[in-house]
Amino acid sequence: MAPDTEIPTRSIEVCFTPKLINLFDYKDSIVVVIDVLRATSTICTALAYDAESITPVASIDDCLAYRNQGYLIAGERNGEMVDGFDMGNSPFQYINDKVIGRKIALTTTNGTQAIKAVEDAAMVVIGAFVNIDTLCRWLKNQDRNILCLCAGWKNKFNMEDSMLAGAIVHKLKNHFKIDCDSAITSEMLYMKGRHDLFAFLENSSHRRRLKRLHIESDIKYCLTPNQCNVIPIYQNGVITKLINTHI
Numbered sequence: 001m002a003p004d005t006e007i008p009t010r011s012i013e014v015c016f017t018p019k020l021i022n023l024f025d026y027k028d029s030i031v032v033v034i035d036v037l038r039a040t041s042t043i044c045t046a047l048a049y050d051a052e053s054i055t056p057v058a059s060i061d062d063c064l065a066y067r068n069q070g071y072l073i074a075g076e077r078n079g080e081m082v083d084g085f086d087m088g089n090s091p092f093q094y095i096n097d098k099v100i101g102r103k104i105a106l107t108t109t110n111g112t113q114a115i116k117a118v119e120d121a122a123m124v125v126i127g128a129f130v131n132i133d134t135l136c137r138w139l140k141n142q143d144r145n146i147l148c149l150c151a152g153w154k155n156k157f158n159m160e161d162s163m164l165a166g167a168i169v170h171k172l173k174n175h176f177k178i179d180c181d182s183a184i185t186s187e188m189l190y191m192k193g194r195h196d197l198f199a200f201l202e203n204s205s206h207r208r209r210l211k212r213l214h215i216e217s218d219i220k221y222c223l224t225p226n227q228c229n230v231i232p233i234y235q236n237g238v239i240t241k242l243i244n245t246h247i
């Protein structure tokens, strides 16, 4: 008798940078936005530590405008905290009682822009190593195709986002069709580096950029899986914790 194997009908694809997003038909899909260093790791952390919501905004001026509405304002440019803001983009700044119950407006160089680039998708969720297993358990039970969108760096490819996309592909590949070379390649990259992501990424551009800013502890945190049991979801311009996840 033939083994009782599931024949996948849903697909999983990977888009290496926001610049390539128009090549993908994602409007009916779940898009997982990925900016491992550090925006999506920070968003997961803020919600895991009970911030009420994160509003991603494109510019520093747009972000400042939220201060008058009682928001904490947060963000970075090129990795450095914006002068005069309440917080930068280090996840450790959000492991703090001051975020509990607060609305936060966040602007970052790449991550928040990538989220806004796919706001017309059926669903947009936020992925990071820090929430990978919670996210994948939930994705496995959804009935839509998945597109992993890597934020990259200023529209260029980066290693850490592609490796997380590869980790997601690896965890879901028995349940999804993989008909996309970027998904296959990102999984290969992940398989090569997965036993020591920190060492594997040593020469990657953003690791070096953050090293120059003396924030290696942020990198170690962002590359450590499963520290936040949350699935952030972006709806109507705001990121909140997805509830009723049945996971």
Ligand code: MLT
Binding pocket: 035, 037, 038, 039, 040, 076, 078, 079, 080, 089, 108, 109, 110, 111, 112
């Ligand atoms: C980004 O959105 O480009 C970042 O998360 C950069 C950073 O703060 O490390």
